[in-house]
Amino acid sequence: MKMSDVAKLANVSPATVSRVLSHPELVSTETRQKVLDVINQVNYKPHIVARQFRTKETKIILVVVPDITSAFFSKVLRGIEHVAVNHGYQVILGDTENDIEREKEYINLLLQKQADGMVLLTARLNKANLEEISNHFPMVLACEYIDGLNIPTVSIDNISSARKATEHLIKLGHTKIAHITGTINVILSRDRMRGYQQAMMSHDLDIDSAYIQEGDFSFESGYNQMLKLLALENPPTAVFAFNDDMAMGAIKAVKDSGLNVPKDLAVVGFDNIKMSSIHEPNLTTIDQPKYEIGKKAMEMLIKLINKESIHKKKIVMKDELIIRESCSSESKVRESLEVI
Amino acid sequence: MKMSDVAKLANVSPATVSRVLSHPELVSTETRQKVLDVINQVNYKPHIVARQFRTKETKIILVVVPDITSAFFSKVLRGIEHVAVNHGYQVILGDTENDIEREKEYINLLLQKQADGMVLLTARLNKANLEEISNHFPMVLACEYIDGLNIPTVSIDNISSARKATEHLIKLGHTKIAHITGTINVILSRDRMRGYQQAMMSHDLDIDSAYIQEGDFSFESGYNQMLKLLALENPPTAVFAFNDDMAMGAIKAVKDSGLNVPKDLAVVGFDNIKMSSIHEPNLTTIDQPKYEIGKKAMEMLIKLINKESIHKKKIVMKDELIIRESCSSESKVRESLEVI
DNA sequence: CTGAAAGCGCTTACAG
DNA sequence: CTGAAAGCGCTTACAG
Secondary structure (H helix, E strand, C coil): CCHHHHHHHHCCCHHHHHHHHHCHHHCCHHHHHHHHHHHHHHCCCCCHHHHHHHHCCCCEEEEEECCCCCHHHHHHHHHHHHHHHHCCCEEEEEECCCCHHHHHHHHHHHHCCCCCEEEECCCCCCHHHHHHHHHHCCEEEECCCCCCCCCCEEEECHHHHHHHHHHHHHHCCCCCEEEEECCCCCHHHHHHHHHHHHHHHHCCCCCCHHHEEECCCCHHHHHHHHHHHHHCCCCCCEEEECCHHHHHHHHHHHHHCCCCCCCCCEEECCECCHHHHCCCCCCEEEECCHHHHHHHHHHHHHHHHCCCCCCCCEEEECCEEECCCCCCCHHHHHHHHHHC | CCHHHHHHHHCCCHHHHHHHHHCHHHCCHHHHHHHHHHHHHHCCCCCHHHHHHHHCCCCEEEEEECCCCCHHHHHHHHHHHHHHHHCCCEEEEEECCCCHHHHHHHHHHHHCCCCCEEEECCCCCCHHHHHHHHHHCCEEEECCCCCCCCCCEEEECHHHHHHHHHHHHHHCCCCCEEEEECCCCCHHHHHHHHHHHHHHHHCCCCCCHHHEEECCCCHHHHHHHHHHHHCCCCCCCEEEECCHHHHHHHHHHHHHCCCCCCCCCEEECCECCHHHHCCCCCCEEEECCHHHHHHHHHHHHHHHHCCCCCCCCEEEECCEEECCCCCCCHHHHHHHHHHC
16 A cells, blocks of 8 residues: 555545645645545555655664663663654664674664764764764764764763762772773773872872773673782772772672672772662762763754754763762771771 | 766666675676775765665664663663674664553554564553554564464563462462562563462462552562562561562662561562672572573564564573572571561 | 666655 | 656666
8 A cells, every 4th residue: 555545545646645644734624634534544654764765864863882781871872762752763773782893884874874863872983984974974972972073972071070989089088099990992981090090199199000900891890800909919998990880890809708898998880870779888979860961962963963053062961979888988998907 | 976876987887786786696797896996986885775665675673672771671682683683684672661652653663664573572552453463564572472362472481480489489488478560461460470379379378469569660669569568467578579670679678677688588589680690689580581582583583574484483481490599498587587 | 797777655846 | 725747766677
């Protein structure tokens, strides 16, 4: 059943059927009703791909995520999807599983016009390349970004957030503070490490290079790197982890070593995923406005698609240090260690 | 830049360019190379929507999921996506957030041919309706299903799994066993409740109707329903929860009431999500082969799309009871209660 | 092995 | 307010 069939049944031209569907205000009430009756009667559904082909609009946006199973990204995704659906867009999800090759493949979908635009939650590709693409296709970055690029971006200020997290530990009296990073080829990992270093240096604290251990965002890597830190001759009394998953992994390692968090070791996470408030001990962490980041990113993308002007190309969202149970003051740590 | 432009530059017909792209074996090596050179030189990308329109294939499959933020579904999704990508399909994700209306909307995408097929991870629509659609479009159900329907389905045997979970508690000596269900309009909730009831009845145990409380799959509902159970005059000594999220919520409620799991109350969850082995106490739970369910479902869908025959329309995957810390024997529970 | 031509199912500028 | 006609960018059956 195609449009011309409906047209015949309703004794009108295909153009009229098309108008009833896409611009009903252009059709007289009477004709419109007649056509709608036929449409309902035969349960006609327009062939969307034909429409897409004709109008050059897919009404699809592509979201590229580094890890779909992550509690953090799924919240961002939901923000994106809500705005998308409200504006009549469908979301194609591209999960790269932290693989750059797969990131490239998904970008090809955009180049081949299978989507009207794209939100990148991971941006690890060649800078020039990405900028070139963004000059021709609507694209916004969220969470991750690329320095010195003119692409609309929404994120928090990761450096200052990380500084804040580290300073919290310093205020509690800790001086031997370690950092478990994310994969270091990701800019966010470098930013949060930078924030950590800034905090340490501005308080004249030494950073033992063995105190910086590279993880890969996963619980397991947090666990393994923490074990390494605990094995040091002079182990840290506090750890700042790139994200909550790794923070929980680190805590597990501490527990498995017969020690206690926060009594023997203070831990700060990042993201404030739901589990961070359920986990025992509750995680002190940096809250990112996950849903809002997704929402804002999608709102910007829709403006780009509609060629509306964007006042601010870089949006920095507010983060917040959430103080919970996983940190205690260094004095407590010392006490507990003396008991051992 | 379109195909005809490339054709001109390469001094061939558009048909030849098309063949180079889609059926290179039909073109002589020489011509093929000439065309490929031009394609690379001008960085031509075929317009996929035009191809889709022409071939009536979108190479897109739609996955409808009730809750994208759930750790359970994201694993299933990953299984689906791996198989999809390996077969050249993209995945459109439809998150219904447990809303039937949105389930309908996504199904419309299929009817409008925006996808070659569909995997439903939620099936709450009208039965006749769904069957009708599945007669015309490739579709498979996974996890959730509908009774007495001829649609290919992959899931575990929820009734027997729930029976097994409950019997584990019975074997530990518990007799006052409560059940926190999922939303009861979902068949899986009814199945797991059925399994619970079967286990209780086959061991001649009474089911106090107040021992069955309906949650909504969320951590919070597990928490709230557990609070209700604890407030009963004759509270249970064990609880079987529909899923791990609710089990963790229930445990939090127990803790917040000053009691201990498993000493004062035994808890069994369902799904074996990652957190269940990190959470303290570790959850005794039923493992579902999440990734494999997704994989199998997508494999079946691809067979359907290719009109290959399917030997078995219903695939029942193997579950497994994972025994961890959240349950102890009833005697221990009694002891501990006597201490109080 | 290659080309000319038809056609997929819509939408829209144009004419009336 | 409505219709006739062109055309979006590909693919493929057919002919040579």
